[in-house]
Amino acid sequence: MVICLEGDGILGVKIGDIVAVEYIGTLDNGGVFDSSESQGGPLEFKVGGGQVLQGFEDAILGMEIGDKRAIVLEPSQGYGEYSKNLVETIPRSSIPNNEKLTKDTMLLVSLPDGSKMPATIIAINEESVTLDMNHPLAGEALHFEIKVVGIS
Numbered sequence: 001m002v003i004c005l006e007g008d009g010i011l012g013v014k015i016g017d018i019v020a021v022e023y024i025g026t027l028d029n030g031g032v033f034d035s036s037e038s039q040g041g042p043l044e045f046k047v048g049g050g051q052v053l054q055g056f057e058d059a060i061l062g063m064e065i066g067d068k069r070a071i072v073l074e075p076s077q078g079y080g081e082y083s084k085n086l087v088e089t090i091p092r093s094s095i096p097n098n099e100k101l102t103k104d105t106m107l108l109v110s111l112p113d114g115s116k117m118p119a120t121i122i123a124i125n126e127e128s129v130t131l132d133m134n135h136p137l138a139g140e141a142l143h144f145e146i147k148v149v150g151i152s
Contacts (some may be wrong), residue, residue: 019152021036021147022146026143065148068145070144078137078140079135090128092127119132
């Protein structure tokens with residue numbers, strides 16, 4: 001998983017620490033899907049708190065302030081593989097305010113157990129709507145360049 005490491009990382013980040021990291025996330029094609037700069041500054045989270053992808057969290061363990069690391073998370077370590085089973089066509093009439101639906105609109109879908117899941121409209125016609133409930137980054141390898149800028 002680790003491609004490149006600068007810094008010794010002997011003591012550094014451990015479970016329970018609050019860390020601040022600068023990062024940029026790209027896909028295999030080089031396209032940026034997220035960055036700390038686009039989010040307004042460093043990402044802060046508690047290590048071991050489950051607030052970020054496990055592979056991202058694992059990668060910063062042992063890093064010290066100023067250390068940089070480049071990692072690649074395969075789909076199984078990120079948002080999972082793309083599943084055609086999570087694509088479903090439903091009657092358009094079953095969606096409230098269906099007159100405002102357009103392709104690429106994201107909806108919050110209620111599941112039979114009462115939980116809710118985001119879904120993207122990938123096709124629409126007068127009778128039906130096709131929803132994709134995969135995460136938008138499902139099936140993608142995620143490349144991150146990470147720099148630790150704070151540990152407390």
